[in-house]
Amino acid sequence: xxxxxxxNVRELLSAHLDGALDPHTRLFIDQHLSSxxxxxxxxxxxxxxxxxxxxxxRLELPEDFHAALVQRARAExxxxxxxxxHRRSARVPGLTPGFGAFLSGIGGSxxxxxxxxxxxxxxALVLVVWTGAFAYLMGVNVPGFDLLGLKKSDQQTLIGGLxxxxxxxxxxxxxxxxxxxxxPPDMTLGVGGAGGKTGSxxxxxxxxxxxxxGRQFILSVYLTIGCDKVSVAKDRAVALxxxxxxxxxxxxxxxxxxxxxxxxxxxxxPATLLTPVLKELRSLGEIVTExxxxxxxxxxxxxxxxxxxxxxxxxxxxxxxxGRAENLTDLFAIENELSRVRTEIxxxxxxxxxxxxxxxxxxVSLTLQPKGIGLFPEASLWQRIVEAFMRSLKWLGQLGxxxxxxxxxxxxxxxxxxxxxxxxxxLVQARRRRMGA
Amino acid sequence: xxxxxxxxxxIARAVSGDGDAFAELVQPFEAKVYNLACRMCGSxxxxxxxxxxxFLKVYRALxxxxxxxxxxxxxxxxxxxxxxxxxxxxxxxxxxxxxxAPVDTEGGSLRREPADASFDPEDAAxxxxxxxxxxxxxxxxxxxxxxxIVLRDFEDFSYEEIADTLGWNxxxxxxxxxxxxxxxxxxxxxxxxxxxxxxxxxxxxxx
Ligand SMILES: [Zn+2]
Numbered sequence: 109x110x111x112x113x114x115x116n117v118r119e120l121l122s123a124h125l126d127g128a129l130d131p132h133t134r135l136f137i138d139q140h141l142s143s144x145x146x147x148x149x150x151x152x153x154x155x156x157x158x159x160x161x162x163x164x165x166r167l168e169l170p171e172d173f174h175a176a177l178v179q180r181a182r183a184e185x186x187x188x189x190x191x192x193x194h195r196r197s198a199r200v201p202g203l204t205p206g207f208g209a210f211l212s213g214i215g216g217s218x219x220x221x222x223x224x225x226x227x228x229x230x231x232a233l234v235l236v237v238w239t240g241a242f243a244y245l246m247g248v249n250v251p252g253f254d255l256l257g258l259k260k261s262d263q264q265t266l267i268g269g270l271x272x273x274x275x276x277x278x279x280x281x282x283x284x285x286x287x288x289x290x291x292p293p294d295m296t297l298g299v300g301g302a303g304g305k306t307g308s309x310x311x312x313x314x315x316x317x318x319x320x321x322g323r324q325f326i327l328s329v330y331l332t333i334g335c336d337k338v339s340v341a342k343d344r345a346v347a348l349x350x351x352x353x354x355x356x357x358x359x360x361x362x363x364x365x366x367x368x369x370x371x372x373x374x375x376x377x378p379a380t381l382l383t384p385v386l387k388e389l390r391s392l393g394e395i396v397t398e399x400x401x402x403x404x405x406x407x408x409x410x411x412x413x414x415x416x417x418x419x420x421x422x423x424x425x426x427x428x429x430x431g432r433a434e435n436l437t438d439l440f441a442i443e444n445e446l447s448r449v450r451t452e453i454x455x456x457x458x459x460x461x462x463x464x465x466x467x468x469x470x471x472v473s474l475t476l477q478p479k480g481i482g483l484f485p486e487a488s489l490w491q492r493i494v495e496a497f498m499r500s501l502k503w504l505g506q507l508g509x510x511x512x513x514x515x516x517x518x519x520x521x522x523x524x525x526x527x528x529x530x531x532x533x534x535l536v537q538a539r540r541r542r543m544g545a
Numbered sequence: 546x547x548x549x550x551x552x553x554x555x556i557a558r559a560v561s562g563d564g565d566a567f568a569e570l571v572q573p574f575e576a577k578v579y580n581l582a583c584r585m586c587g588s589x590x591x592x593x594x595x596x597x598x599x600f601l602k603v604y605r606a607l608x609x610x611x612x613x614x615x616x617x618x619x620x621x622x623x624x625x626x627x628x629x630x631x632x633x634x635x636x637x638x639x640x641x642x643x644x645x646a647p648v649d650t651e652g653g654s655l656r657r658e659p660a661d662a663s664f665d666p667e668d669a670a671x672x673x674x675x676x677x678x679x680x681x682x683x684x685x686x687x688x689x690x691x692x693x694i695v696l697r698d699f700e701d702f703s704y705e706e707i708a709d710t711l712g713w714n715x716x717x718x719x720x721x722x723x724x725x726x727x728x729x730x731x732x733x734x735x736x737x738x739x740x741x742x743x744x745x746x747x748x749x750x751x752x
Contacts, residue, residue, distance in 0.1 A: 119720070119723060120719075120723075121723070122719070122722055122723035122726050122727070123704070123719040123722070123723065126697075126704065126722075128703075128704045128719065146742075149742040150742050152742065153730055153734070153739065153740070153741075153742040154726060154727070154730055156664065156666045156669075156739060156740075157666075157726055157729055157730040157733060157739065158698060158726060159666030159667065159670070160666045160667075160669055160670045160675060160679065160733070160739070161670075161679060161694070161698035161699065161726075161729065162670075162698055162699075162701075163666060163667045163669075163670030163671070164670050164675075164676050164679055164680075164699070165670075165671075165676075166576070166580050166699075167579065167580050167583055167589070168576075169575055169576040169579050170579075170589075170593060173575055173579065173593065173596070173597075174568065174572060174575060176597060177568055177571070177575070177597060177600055178564065178565065178568040180597060180600075180601055181564035181565070181567045181568050181600075181601070181604055182564035182565065183564070184564060184601055184604055184605070185562045185563060185564035185567070186564075436720075440716040440719070440720055441716070443715075443716055443719070444714060444715060444716035447715055
């Protein structure tokens with residue numbers, strides 16, 4: 109076998125035997141084996157070797173192996189636990205000195221009268237426990253940042269506002285046209301000022317998906333609707349998405365602070381049918397907020413497609429090289445490179461598929477809530493300041509009430525303690541007098 | 546998956562100091578790890594200690610298991626490295642076959658020999674002398690090559706599993722397995738426990 113090709117083939121025979129080569133290399137080896145008796149014999153001999161190795165009997169696990177391991181694991185666990193305890197106890201002194209100093213400071217004044225120290229400590233303990241339990245039961249409220257009207261974090265940048273004019277042109281959505289048309293126009297342009305401003309410059313959704321020549325977009329709509337019955341509206345919304353060839357991606361129910369159930373669902377709707385579906389979704393109730401976001405992924409799409417194309421070319425070149433490899437090192441390098449290229453192709457292709465799916469299926473994040481809850485305060489700054497002030501007054505009032513209640517709650521044990529302390533004091537005094545006499 | 550959930554629960558309990566949970570977690574791997582250790586270090590006594598030591602290492606390192614690979618892959622990584630360390634530390638004076646040079650299978654001067662049609666590898670594997678030779682030759686391989694053939698041919702790992710477990714690239718896995726098998730084959734042929742490759746031609750017929 110003087111041929112370098114035979115040497116290459118032999119180096120690959122072992123992987124070939126296990127079916128671990130890529131299809132092209134496998135074909136190349138098979139072709140060579142059918143024409144080269146020497147390599148074919150080599151393959152047979154290797155196959156027998158592997159068969160022997162596979163048939164060598166396995167050893168039985170010694171019987172006491174598991175028991176011994178259990179024992180060692182327990183010992184190890186004990187050591188670990190001891191170390192953990194050691195670490196924990198090493199941390200405690202950092203806390204205690206302050207507390208210790210506090211106690212000894214109090215203790216100083218009681219040095220001559222230890223019973224007073226004991227009584228004071230007991231009283232302090234009762235107070236602490238009592239107050240703690242009280243605070244726990246009342247659930248002490250601290251006014252949060254909602255006082256400032258910052259309940260909701262800023263939403264995603266609004267790219268395009270939605271416009272009802274677009275829906276009018278779509279056939280098949282006439283039935284609900286009136287309801288939607290009756291909405292005040294600014295309601296559909298998103299929340300706050302931002303939606304209105306960008307919305308006025310943006311094209312309607314229908315042409316966003318199809319119109320722009322050669323551009324590819326991912327469309328996302330965020331819609332909050334106040335409806336009479338959340339569960340009914342939810343079923344209807346899912347049916348609408350499915351009727352359009354879409355599906356429900358996720359569903360989430362939760363109960364808000366006022367005990368009202370809110371449904372939050374993500375619907376995937378074919379981009380081409382987004383406009384009519386949206387129109388029907390809006391008719392489920394009153395629109396509270398509506399926003400649309402459009403991401404231009406044309407460049408990303410072109411980039412991914414180009415990468416896949418380049419890699420495919422590379423793959424072809426590598427395949428052509430396999431048959432011409434001069435030595436083993438080269439051959440393995442080519443094999444490696446080939447599997448790397450294939451992995452990359454697969455990765456980019458799956459990204460492309462995901463992107464295509466996002467382009468063809470728009471995302472509608474729909475929140476369904478009972479009528480009458482406003483997610484975003486539409487009030488002016490002054491109204492919000494007044495409201496916040498009123499809320500803080502109310503909270504102060506509540507706090508005052510709670511302090512009074514706390515004081516009232518403490519009266520009982522305080523009286524009890526005073527009586528106890530007095531009794532004890534009289535007892536000791538009497539004893540001292542007797543001793544003195 | 547139920548097994549996965551059970552495994553995760555056992556891992557959590559073991560990490561928080563439950564030795565029995567750990568023992569339950571690794572019980573399914575005990576026989577395999579023991580066999581692996583045996584093939585790697587040669588003596589049953591050493592293998593017993595090595596396997597126990599490897600499991601304890603797994604236990605101590607369990608807190609670092611982050612679940613980015615499967616638990617079994619991670620376990621075999623720790624076990625394999627423990628074996629390699631052990632071999633390197635106690636490297637015997639025994640000659641180690643160097644397989645980094647290409648295996649010389651040049652057969653130009655060999656006469657043609659008919660293939661032994663009656664040869665049955667599975668019968669051969671049951672012969673004590675064959676088993677002894679297999680064990681001996683594996684022990685003479687360099688540690689990495691030894692690990693490759695043990696995982697592939699004795700523990701039945703796939704190429705991907707070996708690459709994941711040991712962090713080798715696919716080409717390295719293929720080449721180490723290939724070299725190790727060739728060495729095993731040559732040794733068996735040399736001891737006449739395996740027929741010589743049936744047909745040789747002085748020149749590559751496809752050249
Ligand atoms: Zn050949």
